[in-house]
Amino acid sequence: MSSQVQTILTPLPVGMSIPAGTLRAEMDSRRATGRRFDIREAIGLVVPLCTQLHELHAQGRKMFVHPSSLGYSAGGALQIVDELAHAAPLLPRDRACLAPEERKGSEGDARGSVFAIGAILYELLTNSSVGPGMRRPADVVPDMPPALETVLGKSLVADPKHRPADLAALAQALYQIVPTASEQPPSADTSHLDGDGDFEVDINLSMMPPTGHPEEARVPSAPSLPKIQAVTGDGPFAVAIPVSQPQRLRGDDPTRKLADLKAALESDPRPRYVVIKDGMDHGPFSSVELLQQIASGTFTGVEVLRDTFSGEERAIQDWEEFAPFAEQAKLNRDIVQEKRALDAVVSAEKQGTQYKALLGMALMGVILAAGAGWWYRERSHKKERELAVQGATDRVAIDVDAGLGSGAKAARAGGARPSGGGSYPTLGGGLSCEAAQARYVEEYKLGNNGPADLTAGAYGNVLNRGTYLNACGVPSNMEVNVCAAVQNGRAVGVTVTTSPSNPGIASCISGQIRGMSFPSHPRLDVARTTFK
Numbered sequence: 225m226s227s228q229v230q231t232i233l234t235p236l237p238v239g240m241s242i243p244a245g246t247l248r249a250e251m252d253s254r255r256a257t258g259r260r261f262d263i264r265e266a267i268g269l270v271v272p273l274c275t276q277l278h279e280l281h282a283q284g285r286k287m288f289v290h291p292s293s294l295g296y297s298a299g300g301a302l303q304i305v306d307e308l309a310h311a312a313p314l315l316p317r318d319r320a321c322l323a324p325e326e327r328k329g330s331e332g333d334a335r336g337s338v339f340a341i342g343a344i345l346y347e348l349l350t351n352s353s354v355g356p357g358m359r360r361p362a363d364v365v366p367d368m369p370p371a372l373e374t375v376l377g378k379s380l381v382a383d384p385k386h387r388p389a390d391l392a393a394l395a396q397a398l399y400q401i402v403p404t405a406s407e408q409p410p411s412a413d414t415s416h417l418d419g420d421g422d423f424e425v426d427i428n429l430s431m432m433p434p435t436g437h438p439e440e441a442r443v444p445s446a447p448s449l450p451k452i453q454a455v456t457g458d459g460p461f462a463v464a465i466p467v468s469q470p471q472r473l474r475g476d477d478p479t480r481k482l483a484d485l486k487a488a489l490e491s492d493p494r495p496r497y498v499v500i501k502d503g504m505d506h507g508p509f510s511s512v513e514l515l516q517q518i519a520s521g522t523f524t525g526v527e528v529l530r531d532t533f534s535g536e537e538r539a540i541q542d543w544e545e546f547a548p549f550a551e552q553a554k555l556n557r558d559i560v561q562e563k564r565a566l567d568a569v570v571s572a573e574k575q576g577t578q579y580k581a582l583l584g585m586a587l588m589g590v591i592l593a594a595g596a597g598w599w600y601r602e603r604s605h606k607k608e609r610e611l612a613v614q615g616a617t618d619r620v621a622i623d624v625d626a627g628l629g630s631g632a633k634a635a636r637a638g639g640a641r642p643s644g645g646g647s648y649p650t651l652g653g654g655l656s657c658e659a660a661q662a663r664y665v666e667e668y669k670l671g672n673n674g675p676a677d678l679t680a681g682a683y684g685n686v687l688n689r690g691t692y693l694n695a696c697g698v699p700s701n702m703e704v705n706v707c708a709a710v711q712n713g714r715a716v717g718v719t720v721t722t723s724p725s726n727p728g729i730a731s732c733i734s735g736q737i738r739g740m741s742f743p744s745h746p747r748l749d750v751a752r753t754t755f756k
Contacts, residue, residue, distance in 0.1 A: 289309065294344075429533070
């Protein structure tokens, strides 16, 4: 046979290809175009093959029987290709046709070839491989003869101790289903497919799922009327709006495919799967239980799964039937982890924002507290200054040169004002206390006596109040000396000195005194006071 190879359209492991001209090439070519072998065509191929294999095994030969080791003869019949039948296949679909005892690398005998014929015939009819999730042939091929399904079930028994070994009986049983599909094989006792003295076929150990419960007969119901969502308009022009029907999934939709695969896996309720995790066997589980464990995250794609029927053992992510569910569960876990991580980031940012807000409020509180403290201190200092001024007025010494006149007698009077009338010089404002006194004395000599002078207490009541000091911000530790020349109720001359010296405060106090109102008298009086 030619060693030429070709690559097919269906997915294959990287670097693998199939030999051209083999049954595998024809099967995958049809699968790529959605076609499969009909019952007559399939039986016409396998009946002569069973006869050929029966003769080869009778010679004591062993081999691997699978679609890639079968070629077409010139007449169109299948035949074993020696150079391909003695090497274990690598393609997953070819390996699925090997009996479980052959999958560890040992060439098969007649009992193994019976399993291979059943697996090849099943794939010819259904375009599916034998293994997890396989469906009963009658569910795929509507006109499947019950006898053919029974023969397939006996051929696909996983345990070799309960599997028939008579290929001639198998050929005769298949020929009887469609006699015109092939030449008649040598006569054989088909009862050997049920067992002999050494063994008894146990159909419950078949790779095919068991027959489901028959559905109860139901009386056909009348066609259902469309559901009404709403009615528009009124009277004879009302229009009924039907409820929109959900869009049906297409056959090639990934969700539809995953749902179909799940349904196929769950059609076999037998506990046949064992998961090896942390060096321990868990199970056996049915398909439903295993899918639940995968979905919950108990088992991940890296755990090893063993099919106790076929003896296959590999990681879950390497099983074509279970890998999609393991991947879906992983995606769900990743989404949950990403959501948790996002929630953690949002929570951290929220806490950071709250912390910043609290920090801002704390800083604002410190600033307000500092402002309140400053205001309180300033208010306290102001009160202290007011108290100091008030205390100082209790100790102030008022010296009033009352009624400045022509003789020393008035000065020696110690504050007594001479009586009598007369005219007095009137001074303008803006003078110092000493200048006003000197000018008044000079002008007074030209005048005469007038009404009685005011007492020293009358002027002291005005100067001793000390409130004008607060307006100028006089500190409590400053000494203030005031000299005021008063005439006609106003200060015509003012002199203010401070200790320590502060011309600004002295000028402010001078201005405050000039604006004050004193008892009115035409005679000039000079009052001096000191605040300590």
